[in-house]
Amino acid sequence: MAMEAELKFLLTQSTVPALEPVWQQLAVTVQKHESVQLLNAYYETDDLWFRRFDAGLRTRLKKGQFEQTIKLAGQQHGGLHFRPEYNLPCASVWPELNAFPAEIWPQQTDLAQLQSQLKQLFRTDFIRQSWLLTLADGSTVEAVLDQGEVVSGEQKEAIFELELELQQGEVKALFELSRQLVQLLPLRLGWQSKAERGYRLAQQQPLVFTAPDNSSTAALLKSLQYHESYFLRSQDSESWQVIAQCLKALSVVSADFAALPPRDAKQALSFFSSAAYNCALLNCSESLFSA
Numbered sequence: 001m002a003m004e005a006e007l008k009f010l011l012t013q014s015t016v017p018a019l020e021p022v023w024q025q026l027a028v029t030v031q032k033h034e035s036v037q038l039l040n041a042y043y044e045t046d047d048l049w050f051r052r053f054d055a056g057l058r059t060r061l062k063k064g065q066f067e068q069t070i071k072l073a074g075q076q077h078g079g080l081h082f083r084p085e086y087n088l089p090c091a092s093v094w095p096e097l098n099a100f101p102a103e104i105w106p107q108q109t110d111l112a113q114l115q116s117q118l119k120q121l122f123r124t125d126f127i128r129q130s131w132l133l134t135l136a137d138g139s140t141v142e143a144v145l146d147q148g149e150v151v152s153g154e155q156k157e158a159i160f161e162l163e164l165e166l167q168q169g170e171v172k173a174l175f176e177l178s179r180q181l182v183q184l185l186p187l188r189l190g191w192q193s194k195a196e197r198g199y200r201l202a203q204q205q206p207l208v209f210t211a212p213d214n215s216s217t218a219a220l221l222k223s224l225q226y227h228e229s230y231f232l233r234s235q236d237s238e239s240w241q242v243i244a245q246c247l248k249a250l251s252v253v254s255a256d257f258a259a260l261p262p263r264d265a266k267q268a269l270s271f272f273s274s275a276a277y278n279c280a281l282l283n284c285s286e287s288l289f290s291a
Helices: 013-018 111-117 171-184 194-202 217-234 237-253 265-272 275-290
Strands: 002-010 029-044 056-062 065-071 075-077 080-089 119-134 140-152 155-168
Touching: 002 171, 013 140, 029 194, 075 275, 080 171, 080 275, 119 155, 119 194, 140 171, 140 194, 155 171, 155 194, 171 275, 217 237, 217 265, 217 275, 237 265
Parallel strands: none
Antiparallel strands: 002 080, 002 155, 029 056, 029 119, 056 065, 065 080, 075 080, 119 140, 140 155
16 A cells, blocks of 8 residues: 655646756756656446545556556645555456455445446546656655546546655655745646546536635635636636635635735636745645644
8 A cells, every 4th residue: 555645736738848947946856757648547336436435446557557546535634635545457447346455445345246336437548747856855756747638428628737746755845845846837736636527527517616614724725726726717706705705714824825915806827826825825735734
């Protein structure tokens, strides 16, 4: 089992050429750089068994070899995703559930029945560029740029994502690298995994307006990032008001949010891609993780 700790960023296609040169500006050591095509199929049952247990099941074709992965329920601290995953070789595009350790399955799970109910729900196919970075403190982080699409039937959605995954060292090094990175590039801290986007696409569940939950800092961050995505798609003025409410509430608990410049809906994308906003999100996420 591996414990995955990662931060995800969204970027535009125009930002992609500026990414590789930025490693020199950050004074990190690039140990390895490669580009590879990854073809990924995600599986589910008609009653969404894996979704109900907050798990994800996929197979991946990489360099002619198939691999199957199951990600289990984990934790999300603002922008930081922290969850256990199991990766095993498999013979084909079809998963083999009995190959995974028996202890990961809920009690009374009938694996043979679960296997027979599997169906391919959606795909995420992309080109991945990856860099293995060694930071000044000796920590290692894998940076991956994914460009491709999520596909479910006739439905498609573009992928332009940068993921930073901690390989060795402390999580604080991951946050520090991220803070430096958003100072140099117009990035947006992401909150949805590719699997979450795939489920929405497969079930034809677009992002919709929801009332904010102001009960905790974590809930405020979740509502803020949700409505950020929703507003950029819909330009819904009510959603913009929710964003303003979340920012106001967060400014009470975080000086980083209190120091943000005034917001203008007409310049929303530049605001959400600004260093100040993303550093505020990162700092708040790190505080939640450390608490």
